[in-house]
Amino acid sequence: MQGREAHSNKGGAERREGEARHVPVMLQRCLDLLAPALEQPGAVVVDCTLGLGGHSEALLTRFPEARLVALDRDKEALRLSGERLAPFGDRAELVHAVYDELPAVLARLGIARVQGVLFDLGVSSMQLDEADRGFAYAQDAPLDMRMDQSAGVSAAEVLNTYPPGELVRILRAYGEEKQAKRIVSAIVRERDEQPFTNSARLVDLIRSALPQAAKRTGGNPAKRTFQALRIEVNGELAVLERAVPAAVKALDVGGRIAVLSYHSLEDRLVKQVLAAGAATTAPPGLPVVPERYQPRLKLLTRGAELPTEEEIAENRRAAPARLRGAERIREDVE
Numbered sequence: 001m002q003g004r005e006a007h008s009n010k011g012g013a014e015r016r017e018g019e020a021r022h023v024p025v026m027l028q029r030c031l032d033l034l035a036p037a038l039e040q041p042g043a044v045v046v047d048c049t050l051g052l053g054g055h056s057e058a059l060l061t062r063f064p065e066a067r068l069v070a071l072d073r074d075k076e077a078l079r080l081s082g083e084r085l086a087p088f089g090d091r092a093e094l095v096h097a098v099y100d101e102l103p104a105v106l107a108r109l110g111i112a113r114v115q116g117v118l119f120d121l122g123v124s125s126m127q128l129d130e131a132d133r134g135f136a137y138a139q140d141a142p143l144d145m146r147m148d149q150s151a152g153v154s155a156a157e158v159l160n161t162y163p164p165g166e167l168v169r170i171l172r173a174y175g176e177e178k179q180a181k182r183i184v185s186a187i188v189r190e191r192d193e194q195p196f197t198n199s200a201r202l203v204d205l206i207r208s209a210l211p212q213a214a215k216r217t218g219g220n221p222a223k224r225t226f227q228a229l230r231i232e233v234n235g236e237l238a239v240l241e242r243a244v245p246a247a248v249k250a251l252d253v254g255g256r257i258a259v260l261s262y263h264s265l266e267d268r269l270v271k272q273v274l275a276a277g278a279a280t281t282a283p284p285g286l287p288v289v290p291e292r293y294q295p296r297l298k299l300l301t302r303g304a305e306l307p308t309e310e311e312i313a314e315n316r317r318a319a320p321a322r323l324r325g326a327e328r329i330r331e332d333v334e
Contacts, residue, residue, distance in 0.1 A: 023315040024054035026307050026323050030118060030258050031062050033300055033325040037115040037256040038063040045116035046106075046250070047071070048099035048243065053081030055118055060088045066116075068092045069109065071099050073148040073234075098148075100242040106250060113252035119270075121240065122262040140200035145226075145233045155229040159202070160195045164188050174237070174265065175228030183209050183225060199226075227263065237265060244273045248297065251328040256300065258325045267304055267322045274299060274326045296332065300325035 024030075038045055038059070043066045047056045050072035060068055068091060072078050078094050085092040095105050099119065106114065143156040162170070164184050171180035186209035187196075196202055203222045210221050231237055247257055257274075261267040277297035282289045304322035312319045 023318075024058065025120060025260055025315065025318045025321050026305075026311060027055065027058055029305065029323060030055060030260070031058060033258045033323075034059070034116045034118065034256050035062075037252075037254055037327070038066050040115065041065045043067070043115040044069065044111055044113075045118065046102065046114050046247070047118050047120075048102065048247065049118075049120045050081050050094065051077055051120065053084040055120060056081065056092065057084060057088075059116075059118070060085065060091060066091070069105065069111070069114070070094050071097045071102065071105060073098045075148070075150065098239055100239045100246065102243060102246050102250060113255070114250050115252055115255045117247040117251065117255075117257040119244070119247070119257075119259040121236075121260060121266050140198055143196055143199055143202065143229075145230045147234050152233065152235075155233050156196050158229060158232055159187060160191050170232045171225055171228045173228075174231040175224035175226075176264070177224040177228065179210055182211075185209075231265075237269065240266060240269055244270055248273065248277055248326070248328065249332070253328050253331060255328045256325060257328075258323065261304075261322045261324070262320045267324070270324050271304070274324055277326065291330075294330060296328060296330055297326040298329045300327055 034045065037043065043063065045059055045063070045066050045068055047059065047068060047070040050056055050070040051074075053070070056068055056070050059066065068085075068088070070081065070085075070092065072081070072094075073096070075096060078096055082094055085094070093109065097105050106112075143154060143159065145155040146152050158170075159167075167184045167187065168180045171177040171183060177183065183206055186205050187202075190196070190201075190205055202225070203220075206222045206225055244257075244259065251257060259270045259274075261270055274297060278295050278299045280289055280293050280295055282293035286293075301324050304324050306323075307318040307321050
């Protein structure tokens with residue numbers, strides 16, 4: 001699991017008091033990547049993953065003539081970020097939406113094209129640190145894991161109702177869990193006795209189900225299962241699969257996109273979309289490549305950029321981050 005911004009506060013008053021200490025992941029590099037597109041007057045930048053507003057605040061501060069559209073599915077995140085971004089007035093438009101809804105949001109706001117898009121994927125620090133959200137395996141909490149607590153099924157419902165074969169598929173596909181069958185067998189046996197409601201019981205079950213060798217590597221043995229459940233509950237990969245191409249399509253020529261991923265499944269998907277946009281689609285052997293086959297994107301990062309040791313020391317949740325960026329270099333030609 002990871003966090004988009006580091007902070008140590010649990011309660012509302014403490015959180016507000018500590019907002020200045022939030023450390024958005026790879027902040028300076030994200031700003032520098034987007035800068036050439038956002039320094040023009042009237043530029044519009046979309047923060048597709050608002051969270052606690054750290055990246056958004058920095059964007060509005062660094063680019064004083066830019067307008068921000070920020071999306072989040074978490075209503076509590078929108079409320080807290082609304083307080084944080086209030087000094088920027090109508091330069092900041094905060095929208096309750098999942099990031100694959102970007103085209104509809106822009107259409108509703110009358111925005112045809114944008115100059116910058118930022119994604120900071122995964123679960124935010126606020127969600128990790130609010131005990132009752134159930135994202136963190138290190139503390140006992142209700143098994144919820146919904147980023148938007150007003151919609152969808154909880155992690156408990158997934159555990160208690162999904163067929164065993166589907167649970168195995170989820171743990172393997174989304175958690176890359178090699179012991180998926182063993183863990184699911186234990187889950188099914190336990191849920192028949194008593195449905196799952198809290199995270200501590202699930203963590204204990206996973207520990208007892210795994211062989212000793214599997215428990216000695218890779219940190220907390222529950223982390224892969226928790227990641228898989230979170231991705232399933234929030235439809236994260238399916239949403240991302242729609243959202244990144246939509247964001248690229250929304251970019252003006254000269255516009256830039258920056259994407260922070262936190263596990264290999266996200267990063268692979270982002271890499272595929274950006275690499276496809278940066279490749280020619282011409283059939284092999286053409287002496288001259290027609291315009292419609294030319295690349296739409298220019299990659300701005302060589303592979304995925306990693307956080308520095310200093311950044312990781314300041315924000316341990318930055319450790320798994322991978323940053324990719326691209327610039328829109330031409331329109332789609334039908």
